[in-house]
Amino acid sequence: MSQVAVKPLVELEDISIAFGGIKAVDRASIDLYPGEVVGLLGHNGAGKSTLIKILSGAYRRDAGEIRIDGQPATINNPRDAKAYGIETIYQTLAVADNVDAAANLFLGRELTTAIGTLDDVAMEAKAREVMGRLNPNFRRFKEPVKALSGGQRQSVAIARAILFNARILIMDEPTAALGPQETQQVADLIKQLKSEGIGIFLISHDIHDVFDLADRVCVMKNGQVVGTAKTSDVTKDEVLGMIIMGKCPPGAIPGPGAMRV
Amino acid sequence: MAEQNATANSAHSLTIEGNPVRKFLTATEIDTRLLGMVGALLLIWIGFHFLSGGLFITPRNLWNLSVQTASVAVMATGMVLVIVTRNIDLSVGAVLGTLAMLMGVMQAEILPPILGFGHPAIWVLTLAFGLFVGLLIGLLQGTIIAYLRVPAFIVTLGGFLIWRGTAWWITSGRTVAPLDSTFQLMGGGPMGSIGATASWIVAAFACAGVIIYLAYARRQRRRFSFPQRPMWAEGVLAAIGCGVTLAAVAVFNAYPWPVRIAANYAQAQGMEVPEGGLFISHGIAVPVLMAVMVGLIMTFIAMRTRFGRYVFAIGGNPEAAELAGINTRWVTVKVYMLMGALCAIAASISSARLNAATNAMGTLDELYVIAAAVIGGTSLSGGVGTVVGAMIGALVMQSLQSGMVLMGLDSPLQSIVVGIVLVFAVWLDTLYRNRAN
Ligand SMILES: Nc1ncnc2c1ncn2[C@@H]1O[C@H](COP(=O)(O)OP(=O)(O)O)[C@@H](O)[C@H]1O
Ligand SMILES: [Mg+2]
Helix, strand or coil: CCCCCCCCCEEEEEEEEEECCEEEEEEEEEEECCCCEEEEECCCCCCHHHHHHHHCCCCCCCEEEEEECCEECCCCCHHHHHHCCEEEECCCCCCCCCCEHHHHHCCCCCCECCCCCECHHHHHHHHHHHHHHHCCCCCCCCCEHHHCCHHHHHHHHHHHHHHCCCCEEEEECCCCCCCHHHHHHHHHHHHHHHHCCCEEEEEECCHHHHCCCCCEEEEEECCEEEEEEECCCCCHHHHHHHHHHCCCCCCCEECCCCCCC | CHHHHHHCCCHHHHCCCCCHHHHHHHHHCCCHHHHHHHHHHHHHHHHHHHHCCCCCCCHHHHHHHHHHHHHHHHHHHHHHHHHHCCCCCCCHHHHHHHHHHHHHHHHHHHHHHHHCCCCCCHHHHHHHHHHHHHHHHHHHHHHHHHCCCCCHHHHHHHHHHHHHHHHHHHHCCCCECCCCCCHHHHHCCCCCECHHHHHHHHHHHHHHHHHHHHHHHHHHHHHCCCCCCCHHHHHHHHHHHHHHHHHHHHHHHCCECCHHHHHHHHHHHCCCCCCCCCCCECCCEHHHHHHHHHHHHHHHHHHHCHHHHHHHHHHHCHHHHHHCCCCHHHHHHHHHHHHHHHHHHHHHHHHHHHCCECCCCCCCHHHHHHHHHHHCCCCCCCCCCCHHHHHHHHHHHHHHHHHHHHHCCCHHHHHHHHHHHHHHHHHHHHHHHHHHC
């Protein structure tokens, strides 16, 4: 990858947040370039979701800086993040079960008619278009999302994130609820979005989900970054060593969480 | 009707199958739950009709029923939104009391010396003042709930005590009467009804509205070539909508003014009283017209505006709504403000009907309003509810009470029956929902 000349899309620097004394994220730094997929790896509880929730505006950091296109960014809530083109697929999916797919896709950004009322037909039309691309078998546009299968709900959450021309996409364990075929669809989608120049944070606790898709991996352990490496410079076993033991291999740039030897 | 059209399931209209009943329901997209409630209402009516010896289904009783339901129905439309957002409002009855008292003092003691007794602007200024204070009370309670994170149950329980106390304190318990003569029209009665001709005109507009709405919805779906209802189903919906409207107006028009009042009126107008007395129709009562308007507006707010969409999304998953960028706290505050404004409208209806403002006004109303919303299908766990449902729920509650009064049941027994029905209705609803899942 010859991305050295390109400006980073996102830089998170020395981000920290604590919940009641527990340092969920501790001085974590990570960056992302346009058209790049960065795999964020680590055990359950390592702080991955918490770190990206700071970027997506769900949590407010205690310390650290976020820069977008090199400029310091003010992200205090999800609206701020969306204004920067940051879209997130949360691990918990975060859909409103009681309303239909179209309502979820446009939640917070509804299409309205000339007199300011909801334009449900227009939203349904757009929903059919986007969902058709993502999950051609999807038919249940008028049912509450509650009635959908795990995979279908996942496609609703993904569709919502790509609907609004995201520049930065955060996917927190996006394939957790999916079967092999749907997982492959998501992988294809990631490649397509990457080719469109979108930067993607792909989060997983399972190295096999991300290693082949990611340009770089960043491993977290106990809230700290163990190290960051290009996938071409490290082996899967070495990354596994980072995840399990916090041991940083020679091909990786060590972070604050790297095991001291 | 608007309600189901917007929520019902049209994905299935492609594949119409099964027995004729199912076919009919799928094609018309009528909500089965709502249908069940209307069925229950009719059963109650028929049951009381026989038990009371033919007194229930009469123009007189149905007209009275409509007027008695208006105040609770108005508040129930707001309670739906409160409960949908996973909150509760125990203060509505007390807020009604305070607002009725404030409006009473305003129109009977403050404005007449300034504007002159019986000035035509008194009722508007009074109502505007009531709405304003209602919004303020909602703003206060909503802010404490949403921003200070005090549970709604506690805030409105406190409000229940505070506003009831305030209602007393405004005049130290003194009843304010009589009210402004124009304001009184909001309470119904022979003068507070619009008469036969105007009622038919309203019905004509309503029927035209139903047909225009159906045609508009159909055109919208054609614009994007979505599946549409079969034409006969549209016809059935139009027939039901218009039929119910016309039948209701026919009933209201069949209820004449009392003989004495009609005679006085005839004398004042210098009219001849014909053989067999004068038949002057009540027509639709003003409070009923107000309640129907409120129902339409609230349905519109719930189904067609962003605010309404957010209310339901918050109820379905507050975290998801927040993450989607919705300002959930401000939406909550607005829901309570709306509730406060509706309390002002209900307070006008209640006090105008009594032609007085008393500090006990609205006592127990919070329970009837919550019961109406819940019987009407609003789920206490949030996210689910309809305005029409809550209004029908209010009608069910009032029907039970009126029916028992007609049967001459003692009021303690009435309470017992209403309590049992409430629990039973919610149990039935739980069964229905479990089966639907
Ligand atoms: N809202 C919260 N309140 C308290 N503790 C939290 C909260 N969110 C996360 N944590 C804690 O922070 C740590 C990191 O969690 P998380 O970011 O979800 O890990 P991961 O996504 O890597 O599995 C865990 O110990 C978790 O219990
Ligand atoms: Mg996680």
